[in-house]
Amino acid sequence: MCVISSAAESSRPPAHDPRRFSLRQRVSLWLVSWASYCAIGLIGPTLRYAISWEEPPAPPDATYEKPVIYAFWHRAVFASAWMWRKIGVAVMVSRSFDGEYIARTIEKFGFVAVRGSSSRGGAQGLLGLRRQLEQGTSVAFTIDGPRGPKYVAKPGPVHLSRAAGLPMAAFYVASDRAWVLKTWDAMVIPKPFSKALVRVSAKMRVPEGADDAQMKEFHGQLQAALERVTAFAEANVARVGSAEFPVVARR
Numbered sequence: 001m002c003v004i005s006s007a008a009e010s011s012r013p014p015a016h017d018p019r020r021f022s023l024r025q026r027v028s029l030w031l032v033s034w035a036s037y038c039a040i041g042l043i044g045p046t047l048r049y050a051i052s053w054e055e056p057p058a059p060p061d062a063t064y065e066k067p068v069i070y071a072f073w074h075r076a077v078f079a080s081a082w083m084w085r086k087i088g089v090a091v092m093v094s095r096s097f098d099g100e101y102i103a104r105t106i107e108k109f110g111f112v113a114v115r116g117s118s119s120r121g122g123a124q125g126l127l128g129l130r131r132q133l134e135q136g137t138s139v140a141f142t143i144d145g146p147r148g149p150k151y152v153a154k155p156g157p158v159h160l161s162r163a164a165g166l167p168m169a170a171f172y173v174a175s176d177r178a179w180v181l182k183t184w185d186a187m188v189i190p191k192p193f194s195k196a197l198v199r200v201s202a203k204m205r206v207p208e209g210a211d212d213a214q215m216k217e218f219h220g221q222l223q224a225a226l227e228r229v230t231a232f233a234e235a236n237v238a239r240v241g242s243a244e245f246p247v248v249a250r251r
Helices: 006-010 023-046 074-083 097-107 122-134 156-164 212-239
Strands: 048-053 069-072 090-093 112-115 139-142 168-175 178-180 188-190 195-200
Touching: 023 074, 023 097, 023 188, 048 212, 069 156, 069 212, 074 097, 074 139, 074 168, 074 188, 074 195, 090 097, 090 122, 097 112, 112 122, 122 139, 122 156, 139 156, 156 168, 156 212, 168 212, 195 212
Parallel strands: 048 195, 069 139, 069 168, 090 112, 090 139
Antiparallel strands: 168 195, 178 188
């Protein structure tokens, strides 16, 4: 249910520095973030999710593992926001105006928006994510954001895995019926009552002393994992609800 109230706004920490944006931009951010929140809140409960893993999770019935550094394509934000709402996952979002839309929307669903990107505030963002990992939570990167190129992974998770000594993994959420927006990322909006398949890769752990050649190799492994889980989810999403891909309950 979508309810807009001042209490909801005051219950979460400030999402931005208002001096960064003009009055027109602030109004636009408020309207778009609430519209996105309402859309996810209305469509999300109708979706039928299943989760598939390349390696067994711990515990076996987990919907995600922690603390793990996750990477996913920008276009899967909508379905991901509903699937992992209200569990405190920290997400790296751009400091750009466009990134602020996503930050304000996901914060309404209980995510922690850590601002930074490959182009602006990257080091500060990685530090913020490392602090979240140290608290035992998981973190996630919209890995081809904030403006692409689409399906090209940036190296942030690789650097964070080496610094934090924790594994990284890739995931993708496919929908069997969806609207695909004409945006740089081809954003996917699942249609009501559609199926959604989450595919999660095996974990990869970057050694603490990894040199440049090893970092490049792990970056390539992350790119390959993202491509692999994307292809698998898209090929199998129609089978959600079968014995192999049972629907998971997500309150």
